[in-house]
Each structure stands twice: as C-alpha cells, then as structure tokens.
Amino acid sequence: MQNEILALNFYRDRYGDLTETILQENSYSQLASARLQLIPALNAAKSIGMQAKSLSLSTEFPEYLECLGLPRICLVGKMIGDDIKCNVANLSAVARMKRMGIPIIVLYSNHHLNRKDERGEFYRDLLFLADHVVCPTSSLKQLAQSSSRSGLHFHVIEDPWQIKSLEDYKNLNKNSSIKIIWFGAALNLCYLHQKLLDIAQSKFDAYDIEFTVFTATNAVNYFRNFLKENPDVYPKWNYRFVEWNGYMQPKQFNEELARAHISLIPSNPNDPEKQGASHNRLVDSIRAGCICVASPLPSYKELNSLSLLGENFSSMLHSAIENYNQLSLRYKSLREDILLPFSPKANEKKWTQLLNNVLN
The missing domain is CATH 3.40.50.2000 (Glycogen Phosphorylase B;)
Structure with a gap:
C-alpha cells in the first residue's frame, strides 16, 4: 500500500490521471468546489508527507480503473451527479476501494440526498459506501446526517477564503x-x-x-x-x-x-x-x-x-x-x-x- 491519497473528481470531457492539471495554479479546471475543498485537502495531505493523485473516470474509458492503485485514503470530490457514465465509473472505483479496506472520504457540499433524480441516487449510493463525510457548514452536516445511515462519520471543515488580503472598505460618496x-x-x-x-x-x-x-x-x-x-x-x-x-x-x-x-x-x-x-x-x-x-x-x-x-x-x-x-x-x-x-x-x-x- 502506497502512502498516497487518491482523489476522484469530475473534470468535464477529460479523463485519466489529471493530478498535474488539478493542482496547477490558475488551472481552468478549478471550479469553486475544487479550489475550496478538493485542492486544500490534497495540499494538507502533502503537508503530512502523502503523495496526491487525482483521477477523472468514465465508463467510456474503463482502462483508467487500473490506475486506482493501493492508496491509503480515497477522497471523492464534488461530482456533477447526472452524468451516468461518470457516476457508474466512480461508484465502481469507490466500491473497489471499500472492498480493499481503504477508507473513503466524501466531500459533500450540496444537499442532494433527498433529490428524486439521478443525482440523488448517485449521492445516496456514494454515502452508503463512505466512511467519512466532510461538509463546509454545520447546517449541511445536520441535513446530511438526518438522511444517512448510522455509523457514518461527519465532519465540518469550512471553506477557506479566496481573498488573500484584508481589503479596506472604500469611501462612499452618495453623490458619486x-x-x-x-x-x-x-x-x-x-x-x-x-x-x-x-x-x-x-x-x-x-x-x-x-x-x-x-x-x-x-x-x-x-x-x-x-x-x-x-x-x-x-x-x-x-x-x-x-x-x-x-x-x-x-x-x-x-x-x-x-x-x-x-x-x-x-x-x-x-x-x-x-x-x-x-x-x-x-x-x-x-x-x-x-x-x-x-x-x-x-x-x-x-x-x-x-x-x-x-x-x-x-x-x-x-x-x-x-x-x-x-x-x-x-x-x-x-x-x-x-x-x-x-x-x-x-x-x-x-x-x-x-x-x-x-x-x-
């Protein structure tokens, strides 16, 4: 087993090992969920000596399932949830990690568990397999807990600010x-x-x-x-x-x-x-x-x-x-x-x- 954290994430129309793309500064792929949740988690993992790997999966490219390896932790980033091919591939990967005894951490940033559509089904399946769920707010944690199985561990990790310096309030002239x-x-x-x-x-x-x-x-x-x-x-x-x-x-x-x-x-x-x-x-x-x-x-x-x-x-x-x-x-x-x-x-x-x- 490698001292590695494997991140599964959604990246539209690009598949395979996207580690360099995801961690690259100013990457066009960095949706808010990546900048605020996935990337900080991977950087924290690197700070404690872990290697980070990121995969984008789809059933169109089943060969990428062979890239999963034997990580110490599997981290699941935000998924769009209505792309069936990505859903099936990622659930397959998570199920394999689960079978191998690798702990699963899911980033849960929107409350989809009560939806009556494909996105809801995907997240219900995903949280059934998860060991830990990370939410950005206490209110989301409470909502998710009320809709999930017992024994699942929930955590609150607030999104970090993106405005690096504390800016002064501007002068306001009501006539300007x-x-x-x-x-x-x-x-x-x-x-x-x-x-x-x-x-x-x-x-x-x-x-x-x-x-x-x-x-x-x-x-x-x-x-x-x-x-x-x-x-x-x-x-x-x-x-x-x-x-x-x-x-x-x-x-x-x-x-x-x-x-x-x-x-x-x-x-x-x-x-x-x-x-x-x-x-x-x-x-x-x-x-x-x-x-x-x-x-x-x-x-x-x-x-x-x-x-x-x-x-x-x-x-x-x-x-x-x-x-x-x-x-x-x-x-x-x-x-x-x-x-x-x-x-x-x-x-x-x-x-x-x-x-x-x-x-x-």
Whole structure:
C-alpha cells in the first residue's frame, strides 16, 4: 500500500490521471468546489508527507480503473451527479476501494440526498459506501446526517477564503457612483432576478449606481439579453457585465470584489439545497471590503454581526448606502477575528487532523 491519497473528481470531457492539471495554479479546471475543498485537502495531505493523485473516470474509458492503485485514503470530490457514465465509473472505483479496506472520504457540499433524480441516487449510493463525510457548514452536516445511515462519520471543515488580503472598505460618496456587485454560479441568477424585481419597485433614483454582474459567459449573455428585451423591469442602474475567466483566477476575482462598495448575495433560505450553503461568498465579500446584503441562510446567520441579512433587499440596500460609513467602521473593527475560522491555515489544520485520524 502506497502512502498516497487518491482523489476522484469530475473534470468535464477529460479523463485519466489529471493530478498535474488539478493542482496547477490558475488551472481552468478549478471550479469553486475544487479550489475550496478538493485542492486544500490534497495540499494538507502533502503537508503530512502523502503523495496526491487525482483521477477523472468514465465508463467510456474503463482502462483508467487500473490506475486506482493501493492508496491509503480515497477522497471523492464534488461530482456533477447526472452524468451516468461518470457516476457508474466512480461508484465502481469507490466500491473497489471499500472492498480493499481503504477508507473513503466524501466531500459533500450540496444537499442532494433527498433529490428524486439521478443525482440523488448517485449521492445516496456514494454515502452508503463512505466512511467519512466532510461538509463546509454545520447546517449541511445536520441535513446530511438526518438522511444517512448510522455509523457514518461527519465532519465540518469550512471553506477557506479566496481573498488573500484584508481589503479596506472604500469611501462612499452618495453623490458619486456607488458600485454594487453580484457574483456567483448561473444557477443563482434566479434569486438575483427576483430581488431586482423587488428593488425596482423602490426609489433608488437619487443614487448613481453601477451594478456589476460577474459570472460565467452563458449567464452573462442570458442576463444581458433579458435586460435588453425587458428594459423596464429592473432598476434603472448602469449595468456592467464581467465574464468569469478561469485563467485569471484568483486575480480577477480579487479585483472585481475589491472595487465594489456593496455585495448582493440573494438566495432562498427555504430551499433544502440552499439551507446548507457554504459561507464562502459572504466571507470573501467581507474580506474584500464590501458591505454585504444577503439572504438569511443558516451559515450566513453565523456572520450576522458583519452583514445585513433579511428578505427585504430594498430596505437593506437603502440602509447599506445611507449608513455605509458607520457600518464599515463597525465591521472593520470586528471582521479580522470573526473570520479566522475561514483562513487557509485553519482549513489546513482541520484537514491534517482528519487525515491523521483516518490514517491512524
């Protein structure tokens, strides 16, 4: 048995041994789940003397199952869950590891266990085979535990921040341009849409607002076309569109957040798949020096002393603008200590503790 950690991960349209690609700085493959969960876990493993290997599997290429080897630990990263060929190949690999007595750690970042589709079936099978499950929030841990077999070990390891330096809050002059940003995955656009419809009913005409939409190219195009075809439904702001460029991360991410005064993070607290959501978007916005206006997700409530949480985004946004200087002074005095659990150092410490416990 080799002193190796084997990571199984999803990488669209590329298969086999992708260790160098996954661990490469600024790799285009680094989805949020890889940057925030898989790669920190592999780096922690390397810090305690383990070798890291990463495989992307599909039944189209059964020969890659022969690359599994005899690792000390098998780590399963986030899977898309609706690609049958990848699902079957990865479940086959996990079952083989299980049969050989190799401990299985699953990264569980979205609550899929109650879904009635292929993704739900995949994760129910996967967690049945797992020994350990790592969640980014306590709320997701509770949701997953309630839907899983007994004897499965659950752990909380918070996502590490991506904004490396603690940025100052910007000066805001209500008579000049006020910069607001929304960023995230395309799937979250529906929450932004609803909040913008609500905000449009309020009076923000007195402010000169630049609103940045920072997301994947297809989502940017969708938003831009919707705005063009429906010019009167959203607030009369100056809209700025920025396409996420994987080759420019984390530099682009840092720059876009650091230029904003306010970050909007709408969601749906009643959606089971959002009730366990990570703190990461809120944490990075706060570290970038943004006043955050966000939905009251369970994880966000843990940071309510550093943000404005609620359902009435119009009222909260107005408060964020009118009380910007007072809020920024208060948050600045609190945020460094409160955000320590989300540091890369804290993340690595938790991972090394877990890996050492599994090995021993």
